[in-house]
Amino acid sequence: MKSRVVMMGFAGAILLAFAAGQAHAAAGAGCKTKTSVTDTGTDGSSCEASSDGTNTAKAHAVGDSFAEADLSTHGKANAVATGGSFAEATSDHHGHSIAHSAGDGSHVTATSDDHGVAKGNATGGSTADASAFGKCSAKAKATGGSSATAGCTTTGGFVHAVATGGGDAEGSDTGAPTCTAGGGTAKVHSTGGDCHAP
Numbered sequence: 001m002k003s004r005v006v007m008m009g010f011a012g013a014i015l016l017a018f019a020a021g022q023a024h025a026a027a028g029a030g031c032k033t034k035t036s037v038t039d040t041g042t043d044g045s046s047c048e049a050s051s052d053g054t055n056t057a058k059a060h061a062v063g064d065s066f067a068e069a070d071l072s073t074h075g076k077a078n079a080v081a082t083g084g085s086f087a088e089a090t091s092d093h094h095g096h097s098i099a100h101s102a103g104d105g106s107h108v109t110a111t112s113d114d115h116g117v118a119k120g121n122a123t124g125g126s127t128a129d130a131s132a133f134g135k136c137s138a139k140a141k142a143t144g145g146s147s148a149t150a151g152c153t154t155t156g157g158f159v160h161a162v163a164t165g166g167g168d169a170e171g172s173d174t175g176a177p178t179c180t181a182g183g184g185t186a187k188v189h190s191t192g193g194d195c196h197a198p
Contacts, residue, residue, distance in 0.1 A: 004150040028043055028060065030059075045063060051071050058078045064084045073093045075095045081101045082101070085122070086108065095113045095118070096117045101120075101121075101128075109128070127142060135155045136155065141163075142161075146182070147169070148165045150171050160189045162186070165184025167181050167183075171193075
């Protein structure tokens, strides 16, 4: 009986240690509001979120990162930054913006207006910028020290820009795109045209 009590005590200690580890792993700054809020985590992260009350702005930062989400007039804004990165999502007039960044100083901005959808994702020291000003879709994704830019303004227009390993991809829904390999890859698919490198 004594050995069972000891084992149960040991198991409980393991569970407590696991729970503490999970709490530590989840440390960071969290901002979720229909008004305005800021938060600072114990890991050096911080976030800001603001809303005019028509929807909930969400920003979360972990690991010495910064995330900001701002919305008005029924917009949707969600920003997540991890591993020493920056993410900003801004939305107005039923727009939808999502910004996700991770690691090594990655930087993402996603901006939308007038029912546009803007999604930016960057990892590994990359930069992604997505903007949708109108009922259109702009997606920018960059990995491994690369850069991707996608912007749209016309109804039904779309831009998908992807860059990897030092590449640079820039696209618009109305003009010719540019793709530069830069030792990596770059690809744009849009209503303004397509390109890829190499």
